[in-house]
Every structure is written in C-alpha cells, then in structure tokens.
Amino acid sequence: xxLFKYNKIIVMAMVSAALISCGSEDQPxxxxxxxxxxxxxxxxxWIATTYLxxxxxxxxxxxxxxxxxxxxxxxxxxxDKVQPALEIxxxxxxxxxxxxxxxxxxxxxxxxxxxxVGGVNLNSVGTRTLGIAEGGQRVTLFxxxxxxxxxxxxxxxxxHTIQHEYIHILNQNKPFDEKAWAAVTPVGYTADWYNYDIxxxxxxxxxxxxxxxxxxxxxxxxxxxILIFTKAQYEAFLAGxxxxxALQALKTKEALVVKYFKEAxxxxxxxxxxxxxxxxTAVINN
Numbered sequence: 254x255x256l257f258k259y260n261k262i263i264v265m266a267m268v269s270a271a272l273i274s275c276g277s278e279d280q281p282x283x284x285x286x287x288x289x290x291x292x293x294x295x296x297x298x299w300i301a302t303t304y305l306x307x308x309x310x311x312x313x314x315x316x317x318x319x320x321x322x323x324x325x326x327x328x329x330x331x332x333d334k335v336q337p338a339l340e341i342x343x344x345x346x347x348x349x350x351x352x353x354x355x356x357x358x359x360x361x362x363x364x365x366x367x368x369x370v371g372g373v374n375l376n377s378v379g380t381r382t383l384g385i386a387e388g389g390q391r392v393t394l395f396x397x398x399x400x401x402x403x404x405x406x407x408x409x410x411x412x413h414t415i416q417h418e419y420i421h422i423l424n425q426n427k428p429f430d431e432k433a434w435a436a437v438t439p440v441g442y443t444a445d446w447y448n449y450d451i452x453x454x455x456x457x458x459x460x461x462x463x464x465x466x467x468x469x470x471x472x473x474x475x476x477x478x479i480l481i482f483t484k485a486q487y488e489a490f491l492a493g494x495x496x497x498x499a500l501q502a503l504k505t506k507e508a509l510v511v512k513y514f515k516e517a518x519x520x521x522x523x524x525x526x527x528x529x530x531x532x533x534t535a536v537i538n539n
Contacts, residue, residue: 296336303343304367308360312339314369330371330397338369338397338411344536345412346419349528354520362426364392364418371398380447384414389422405537409481412533416477424472427517430509434468437505441465455494458502475503476510476522480529 293301296314304310316329330338350359364386374382374395385393394414401407438458446454446465454462464474479487494500514522 296332299336300339303339308347308363309365310363311366312369313366327370327374327395328372330369334371334398334400335369337402338394338400339367341400341402341408341412341536342367342394342415345408345529345532346415349525349532350419352528353525354518358518358520362423364390364422366391368393369397370395372396373399378447383410384418386418386421389425392418392422402536402539405533408533408536412529413477413481416480416529417473420473420476421469423517424469429472429513429517431468434472434506434509437502437509438471442467442471455490455503456496456499458496458499458506460503460506471506472510475506479507479510479522480526481533482526483530483533484527 300312304312314330314332314335347359368391370393372395376382381395383395387393392415394411396411399407400411441454441457441459442465443449444466446462449462449465451462454460454465459465459471460475460478464471482490491500491503494503511522514520514525
C-alpha cells in the first residue's frame, strides 16, 4: 500500500511539472495586432463635422474591397476629389431636405453610410451604374473623380444619383401607391430598357428610359429628375412631348409624387424642387 501511494505521488508530481512547463511555453508573447488608432486628417475632421456628427452618416472614401463588386474594375477616389463631391451632396441634397423637411428629417431617414468610388461602374450591356442603395443603410456613389463643379450638367448627373437612391430609401420607409402608379402606364416596362433612347421613352410616358425597368425605378426616376431639372427645364421638357397620352401620363406621375411627399412626410415637393435648384446654382457659382 505504501509503495502504491508513493508511486501515485510521483506521477502526480510529474503531471504538475508538465502542466507548469506547458503553461510557461504557451504563454502568448507581445500581440502582433496593430491597435494604433489612425491619425485623423483635415478631411476626416471635416467629414465628421459635416456628416457624421450632425446626421450620423459615415463616409467611406478609403478603399475597402468588402463594399464594392470585386468583379468590376473600380478604384478609390482621388483624395482631392472627395470633399468637392461631398460638398455637392451636402449643399443640394442635405440642405434642401433639411430646409423643406425640417432640421431632423435626414437625421431620422438617411443612409448611415456613403461610399465613394472614383471610377466608372460599367455594365456588360454598355450602361453605367451611377449609384447603389443597399437596404436603406448604404449608398455608393461612383465616378467621384469625374466631377466638375463648374459644369451644371455634370453636377446634375452626379446629384441625380443621390436624389434617386434617397427616393428608394424614402419608399422603403413609407411605400408609395404602387397600384395607382402601375395604372398610369400599364405597358412599356421592360428589362431591356437600355435598348430604347430617351425621346422614344418620353413619348410613351416615361421620364427616362431607365424608368421603364419597373414601377419602383419609374417612381424614383420621376421624382429625382424633377429635382435635378430647373423649373424652366422641366416646363420645356413637358412642352416638347408630342403624344397627348404621354404628356398626361407624365403629369399624372408628377401629381402622384407630389401627393406622396405631402401625405407620407407632410413635405411640399415643389418647395423641395425650388430649394434644390437654388442650391445647385449656388454650387455652380462658387
């Protein structure tokens, strides 16, 4: 019995020694992870002051392969193009909605992240994707490197992207009357919208050819195009429509947009259009 106990004590001592030895050898050394906080640049501070702090909107301009389609040839924006692009978005989109909808409107309903991409997002059919809204939480804006603030048409095309994608976010928050909308132009929608030129689409009641892809895009295109037109441009556009049916269809869709903004958000859509026009002129003249 004594020998048995003695052997048991020796074995336990050896196990303890082994555990102590292994524990000592497996102790982690200095961490290889870099916990250093990146230095904030003047641009980062401006974004925080202009977007993040007042609106809780983060802006991502540094390259992140997880936020883009890696099958496309895309690249990050040139640094000196970032603030001018964001100033356009701030002046024409943020300020217009804040003025007409109220200071807290965009704070409550907004994408929580804007991703800027420098290059063109070219599709296989030859079209360009100017922007993407993802789940109402993120909006990606392409072609940031090609913005020219002195060119109204260029600025309007760029701001059209955020205006269009934001309409989708508003629709996700409060749906528009899809049944009434679908009854205006029950035919004409097509997946091959890119095969039709804009005047041809106008003459069957669509404000752009892309509006023909489905009723959701039709609503967003109608609202956003009116917002980027000047009042005079939109009146000239309607005056140029030859088909009485198409003219009536476009006016009916306009009325549905106006009604939606009033009933869903108690907002005067024409006041929003006028504010966007005024702010676009301010951007061009600065």
